[in-house]
Each structure stands twice: as C-alpha cells, then as structure tokens.
Amino acid sequence: AHKVVKELKIEAVVEVNSIGCKVCRPAYRQALTQYLEQVAGRLCEDCMDRKDRNPLRVLDCKVPTCRSAVKDAPKMVDFLCEECRKHYQKLLEYLNIMGIPYVENPNLVRGLDYYTKTVFEVVSRELGITIIAGGRYDYLVEEMGGVPTPAVGFAVGVERVAMLVKELPQRQPLYMVIPLGEDTVSYALKVCELLREKGKRVELSYKRAGLKKQLELANKLKADYAVIVGEDEMKEESVSIKNLHTGEQVKLNLKELFSHVL
Structure with missing residues (x-):
C-alpha cells in the first residue's frame, strides 16, 4: 500500500494499530464501554447507539465532540495478550527494517469482528482523508464456513487516488x-x-x-x-x-x- 502511493507520487502517511484477537479484545471492550458510559453526555446520537452495540466504532467517529470525548479512552495496545503484543512489535520492527514511515494511531479500529491484530490506513496529506485501508482478518474465512485461514489485505479508494495522481509511472522490470x-x-x-x-x-x-x-x-x-x-x-x-x-x-x-x- 505504501509503495502504491509512493510510486504514484502521492504524499501520504501510514497509520497503524493492533486491535488484538478474541482472547484479549473482550477485556478491552469492557474497559472501553465503562469509559464511554462516563462520557456519554458528550457523544453524538450515532455513538450513543454504538457504545453498547459496537463500542470500538466510537473511537473512529469524526464528530469533534466525540473525538474530544475519547481522547483519554483506554488504548487497545495496553490490553493485548502476549501473542498479539509480540505480533505487533514484530510488525513495527519489519516496518522499521523496510524504512516505511508510520504513525501509531490507538483510535484506528474496525467495526467488524473478523478483523484481528493489524489494522492500517494510508491517509492523504493533501486531502486529509483515507485513501487506502486494510488489515488482518484471520476469522473471516472461518465465519464464512471455511477452515481457519490467516488473511490480510486492503481496499483502495480508486476515485480518491485518481484525484491525487498527477502522472502515471512507466512499467519497469x-x-x-x-x-x-x-x-x-x-x-x-x-x-x-x-x-x-x-x-x-x-x-x-x-x-x-x-x-x-x-x-x-x-x-x-x-x-x-x-x-x-x-x-x-x-x-x-x-x-x-x-x-x-x-x-x-x-x-x-x-x-x-x-x-x-x-
């Protein structure tokens, strides 16, 4: 994803986080729900609905009052189990080895339960919006009826990327x-x-x-x-x-x- 925007000469920053797994996420969800109850009066109408049904989504809300309310919310990285903690450290180590600049964003989440561990977004510096988003989803294949299968990928906002592309690179070996x-x-x-x-x-x-x-x-x-x-x-x-x-x-x-x- 980083190489895509780099080759297209798009100024962007990679944001990354870990949202843990089925082992460590329940404890975090409970701590986050308790925190959101304390700041419920500052949440928008949508987040009032989310705080019990899908509290992680509150962290991703773009409404200014909600962003302010979750500023001091518990962070998932502080609740990671040993396996997820080691996985996240290894991920950051590999990013450093590859020289990929990144920013850790503790409020970066996904609203779907099949996501595990790594989530990331590539954010345009020019537009201030996400142009690529992805992560790891080890539970997806199993939830669709298949065998447990590790998986990772990302989606590109084609229209947003097209707005930012000034010229196309030539094919190289x-x-x-x-x-x-x-x-x-x-x-x-x-x-x-x-x-x-x-x-x-x-x-x-x-x-x-x-x-x-x-x-x-x-x-x-x-x-x-x-x-x-x-x-x-x-x-x-x-x-x-x-x-x-x-x-x-x-x-x-x-x-x-x-x-x-x-």
Whole structure:
C-alpha cells in the first residue's frame, strides 16, 4: 500500500494499530464501554447507539465532540495478550527494517469482528482523508464456513487516488526477492527496500518452499529477475541474481547489485 502511493507520487502517511484477537479484545471492550458510559453526555446520537452495540466504532467517529470525548479512552495496545503484543512489535520492527514511515494511531479500529491484530490506513496529506485501508482478518474465512485461514489485505479508494495522481509511472522490470529459510527474511526485507530506493519494482516471496517452487512463483508473476537470498548471501551481504529470461545467474555483493540494476 505504501509503495502504491509512493510510486504514484502521492504524499501520504501510514497509520497503524493492533486491535488484538478474541482472547484479549473482550477485556478491552469492557474497559472501553465503562469509559464511554462516563462520557456519554458528550457523544453524538450515532455513538450513543454504538457504545453498547459496537463500542470500538466510537473511537473512529469524526464528530469533534466525540473525538474530544475519547481522547483519554483506554488504548487497545495496553490490553493485548502476549501473542498479539509480540505480533505487533514484530510488525513495527519489519516496518522499521523496510524504512516505511508510520504513525501509531490507538483510535484506528474496525467495526467488524473478523478483523484481528493489524489494522492500517494510508491517509492523504493533501486531502486529509483515507485513501487506502486494510488489515488482518484471520476469522473471516472461518465465519464464512471455511477452515481457519490467516488473511490480510486492503481496499483502495480508486476515485480518491485518481484525484491525487498527477502522472502515471512507466512499467519497469520486476525483481522477485526470494528468501531461503525463515532466518533470512529480515535480510531479504533490507534488500527489497534498497532496491525500491533505486526506483525498482520489487516483490517479496512469502512462499516458504524450496527454490524451484519459488522460481515457479516468480515466473507466474512475470518477474524479470529473481534475487535469491540464502544463509551464505546473508553472511556475505550479497545476493544471487538470476535473469529469468536468459537463465543467467551471478552472485553479487550489495554494491555490485545496484550497479548491475541501474
């Protein structure tokens, strides 16, 4: 989402929060409901209805009196269970590794119970409105009758984005960064961001499989290059880059990589 607005040259800020899970959310909901009862006289008519039915939505109200009333409300991050707390810390760690600027917004919520842990919005600096919104919803597939399935995604306000786009970027070669093993993911994130700083189109492979399967994924996504990161590459601060059109593969240190892709 951040890369979308960056490539379109839209000035925006990423806001992020965690809304916990079924384990820790009930205690927070109770604390928030008790707080809202104390400030009920300052809430708008809609929020008076929400405070018992869906109290988290009160935090997201744009009415000035409601925003003032919830200023000192309990924060979900203070109620997170151990699993959700570690997940949120890891999320922020990855954002820092990737160099994505963000603001923690404790009042950022979702009104649907299938959302879990991460919620985020991309807010236009020019318009002061949300143009992309998303999060994690691990309960959605299960609530629709499927098996428990981790899920994450976002929606784009196409009309709002169109208002802000001044010119469209040209198509550039696609680099698929492939980490081999869980221990190399942090280094792979670093490589992704270094490539993006050079203006390159980059995808990170989230498939935890052998190299052959990941190269199949890269070809399916029509990547031009596979940037392979294993334990040896991580130790040497290098990468193996494979041209997916010619089959040629070379091993380069990071400095050589950027000379190679310029």
